[in-house]
Amino acid sequence: EPEVTQTPSHQVTQMGQEVILRCVPISNHLYFYWYRQILGQKVEFLVSFYNNEISEKSEIFDDQFSVERPDGSNFTLKIRSTKLEDSAMYFCASNRGPGQGETQYFGPGTRLLVL
Amino acid sequence: AQSVAQPEDQVNVAEGNPLTVKCTYSVSGNPYLFWYVQYPNRGLQFLLKYITGDNLVKGSYGFEAEFNKSQTSFHLKKPSALVSDSALYFCAVRVLDSNYQLIWGAGTKLIIKP
Numbered sequence: 001e002p003e004v005t006q007t008p009s010h011q012v013t014q015m016g017q018e019v020i021l022r023c024v025p026i027s028n029h030l031y032f033y034w035y036r037q038i039l040g041q042k043v044e045f046l047v048s049f050y051n052n053e054i055s056e057k058s059e060i061f062d063d064q065f066s067v068e069r070p071d072g073s074n075f076t077l078k079i080r081s082t083k084l085e086d087s088a089m090y091f092c093a094s095n096r097g098p099g100q101g102e103t104q105y106f107g108p109g110t111r112l113l114v115l
Numbered sequence: 116a117q118s119v120a121q122p123e124d125q126v127n128v129a130e131g132n133p134l135t136v137k138c139t140y141s142v143s144g145n146p147y148l149f150w151y152v153q154y155p156n157r158g159l160q161f162l163l164k165y166i167t168g169d170n171l172v173k174g175s176y177g178f179e180a181e182f183n184k185s186q187t188s189f190h191l192k193k194p195s196a197l198v199s200d201s202a203l204y205f206c207a208v209r210v211l212d213s214n215y216q217l218i219w220g221a222g223t224k225l226i227i228k229p
Contacts, residue, residue, distance in 0.1 A: 045216040101147055101166035108158035
């Protein structure tokens with residue numbers, strides 16, 4: 001069964017450093033998402049991406065964040081200058097097509113720790 | 116504002132007993148509701164969803180959920196719990212005035228005791 005994959009599984013970085021989190025969505029999916037979950041808190045939406053552009057973003061997704069689909073398979077989240085409060089589990093998700101009823105399938109997450 | 120509530124931080128059930136994990140929602144218009152499960156050190160796995168039609172929805176691993184419009188609830192149920200069902204369960208709703216983002220509940224830790 002196809003799965004969303006994410007690398008790395010864990011990332012430790014120093015405050016102020018740039019990090020890139022990588023995701024490979026399910027191959028025939030067209031809509032991509034990033035969510036994050038700070039330890040002990042709710043899952044929060046960051047951004048959605050379709051047709052090579054951001055379709056929606058939350059207020060969390062400020063200028064420090066960017067997303068890219070550099071090739072036909074990868075979907076990346078870049079945090080330009082990490083802050084302590086960026087420490088969280090970051091989940092990538094994808095779904096096949098439009099429609100409110102479409103199921104989003106999630107990757108295993110990348111646990112980011114900013115020191 | 117659109118929101119999802121999971122009123123219980125933790126639910127304890129003996130193996131073999133029925134289980135219920137509660138979820139209520141507040142959205143504009145018709146909701147699209149989802150349940151996901153998260154096992155330790157794993158991602159969010161889709162369990163089931165309600166879009167339209169029959170209020171009782173069946174999903175993976177023997178789980179089902181009942182959509183109740185009048186009570187704005189979408190409780191997750193299973194007739195007979197297994198120890199392996201122990202995990203973190205999240206209810207989520209699709210926001211209709213946006214593209215496709217999901218709004219999440221805080222999660223309920225389900226503990227099944229042998």
